[in-house]
Amino acid sequence: MERPTVECLKEHVDCYDDFTEEEKVQVAESSYILKIDKDETVLTSASPCFGVMFIIKGRLRTFLISDDGREVDLFYVDSGEVSVLTASCLIQTITFEVHVMAEEQTEVILIPTSTFGKIQHENIKIENFVLKAATERFSDVMYTMQQMLFLPVQQRVAIFLHDECVRTGSNEIQTTHKQIAQSLGTAREVVTRILRIMQEKHIIGVSRGSVIILDRKELKREAQ
Amino acid sequence: MERPTVECLKEHVDCYDDFTEEEKVQVAESSYILKIDKDETVLTSASPCFGVMFIIKGRLRTFLISDDGREVDLFYVDSGEVSVLTASCLIQTITFEVHVMAEEQTEVILIPTSTFGKIQHENIKIENFVLKAATERFSDVMYTMQQMLFLPVQQRVAIFLHDECVRTGSNEIQTTHKQIAQSLGTAREVVTRILRIMQEKHIIGVSRGSVIILDRKELKREAQ
Numbered sequence: 001m002e003r004p005t006v007e008c009l010k011e012h013v014d015c016y017d018d019f020t021e022e023e024k025v026q027v028a029e030s031s032y033i034l035k036i037d038k039d040e041t042v043l044t045s046a047s048p049c050f051g052v053m054f055i056i057k058g059r060l061r062t063f064l065i066s067d068d069g070r071e072v073d074l075f076y077v078d079s080g081e082v083s084v085l086t087a088s089c090l091i092q093t094i095t096f097e098v099h100v101m102a103e104e105q106t107e108v109i110l111i112p113t114s115t116f117g118k119i120q121h122e123n124i125k126i127e128n129f130v131l132k133a134a135t136e137r138f139s140d141v142m143y144t145m146q147q148m149l150f151l152p153v154q155q156r157v158a159i160f161l162h163d164e165c166v167r168t169g170s171n172e173i174q175t176t177h178k179q180i181a182q183s184l185g186t187a188r189e190v191v192t193r194i195l196r197i198m199q200e201k202h203i204i205g206v207s208r209g210s211v212i213i214l215d216r217k218e219l220k221r222e223a224q
Numbered sequence: 225m226e227r228p229t230v231e232c233l234k235e236h237v238d239c240y241d242d243f244t245e246e247e248k249v250q251v252a253e254s255s256y257i258l259k260i261d262k263d264e265t266v267l268t269s270a271s272p273c274f275g276v277m278f279i280i281k282g283r284l285r286t287f288l289i290s291d292d293g294r295e296v297d298l299f300y301v302d303s304g305e306v307s308v309l310t311a312s313c314l315i316q317t318i319t320f321e322v323h324v325m326a327e328e329q330t331e332v333i334l335i336p337t338s339t340f341g342k343i344q345h346e347n348i349k350i351e352n353f354v355l356k357a358a359t360e361r362f363s364d365v366m367y368t369m370q371q372m373l374f375l376p377v378q379q380r381v382a383i384f385l386h387d388e389c390v391r392t393g394s395n396e397i398q399t400t401h402k403q404i405a406q407s408l409g410t411a412r413e414v415v416t417r418i419l420r421i422m423q424e425k426h427i428i429g430v431s432r433g434s435v436i437i438l439d440r441k442e443l444k445r446e447a448q
Contacts, residue, residue: 064369064370064373064374066373066374067374070373070374072373091359092356093356093357093359093360093362093363094359094362094363095363095367096363096366096367096370124348124349124352125348127352128348128351128352128355131352131355131356131358131359132316132317132355133317134355134359134362135315135317135318135355135358135359135362136317137362138317138318138358138359138361138362138365139317139318139319139320141362141365141366141369142320142365143319143320145288145365145369146288146320148373149288149290149294149296149372149409150288150290150291150294185373
């Protein structure tokens with residue numbers, strides 16, 4: 001088990017300065033660096049409260065699963081951000097459960113629930129840090145929900161592709177129809193149909209496991 | 225403008241004990257009792273940050289509106305609860321806007337954003353109170369979203385009717401097809417069709433402006 005150095009904690013744990021000296025020692029002694037493979041599950045309903053995760057690199061996908069196995073993405077937690085819903089039992093007012101999976105090879109500093117819970121109980125600044133991080137995700141979920149409720153699915157596919165384009169800085173997006181469908185909470189067949197129309201308009205090219213953006217300007221227009 | 229008495233503040237403002245003596249004076253001098261008529265709008269995108277509202281009696285409906293005017297209910301804030309999204313500008317991490325309307329004749333203690341913001345800035349316990357109230361609403365929204373995404377609309381209509389039955393303690397629910405449709409984010413025609421089926425099964429009776437529950441046991445079964 002690899003422990004993070006103090007420098008590493010200082011760099012990645014946003015609330016580090018709010019810990020007391022004693023708490024800093026507790027964190028240093030109980031936190032560890034967790035390496036998560038692409039597509040590895042971090043959190044399921046069976047293990048709903050792991051700890052607070054500060055993302056060193058990579059990306060965590062937070063999503064819901066229906067009883068019949070349908071997945072709907074809520075938000076991503078990226079490098080430099082913190083995942084608090086992986087420690088949702090620390091927040092009494094959070095009564096729902098989510099699933100978390102690594103979207104790519106990911107490395108996090110994990111502060112276990114036991115340590116973080118004890119500190120948060122004694123240090124209101126740390127409790128506020130966790131609550132603020134949770135309300136930030138509330139905003140993310142509201143954004144997702146508004147898109148889902150009010151935007152036509154064609155536009156949502158265009159937004160998804162454009163956002164990925166901007167995020168990765170590449171015109172080639174590594175994704176499958178199934179992944180896009182999951183992310184948007186729709187059926188794969190729907191995504192396939194929309195991608196085919198965009199292909200006919202020469203906005204994108206589709207190959208196995210990737211979508212290539214041919215006309216970024218037109219894609220942006222479709223996303224608006 | 226009617227100011228609440230100290231007794232009234234003590235009774236309804238859950239975080240009252242966390243105010244300092246000076247803050248208690250500020251609250252007493254700036255808060256007022258706001259009476260809101262049924263169906264009156266409390267919050268729109270034009271006036272998005274009114275103040276923190278402690279509900280003395282009545283019920284506030286918090287909802288989204290799409291560009292084409294479609295409404296989707298997020299949650300209700302009931303008597304004895306607090307509405308913090310009517311002061312969402314106090315929470316930097318909240319970046320979305322909602323609409324709020326009185327579902328029935330409602331009376332609240334309103335602490336204006338200017339007073340509450342100043343206090344929250346200086347008193348971390350009060351900030352903590354607001355953040356906790358916001359994450360509670362996060363849980364409500366997640367519940368609504370999961371229902372919306374994963375449950376068949378027949379079941380959601382049954383849940384809606386059963387919940388109203390329990391909440392009001394009455395078998396006669398004052399509501400229209402349009403209101404049920406808004407609450408569930410679906411079309412009025414869909415609700416009408418489902419109510420007709422439930423009526424044929426003798427679970428409910430429908431009259432102008434109300435739904436009468438005839439078979440509560442069967443309604444509960446349909447909601448599960």
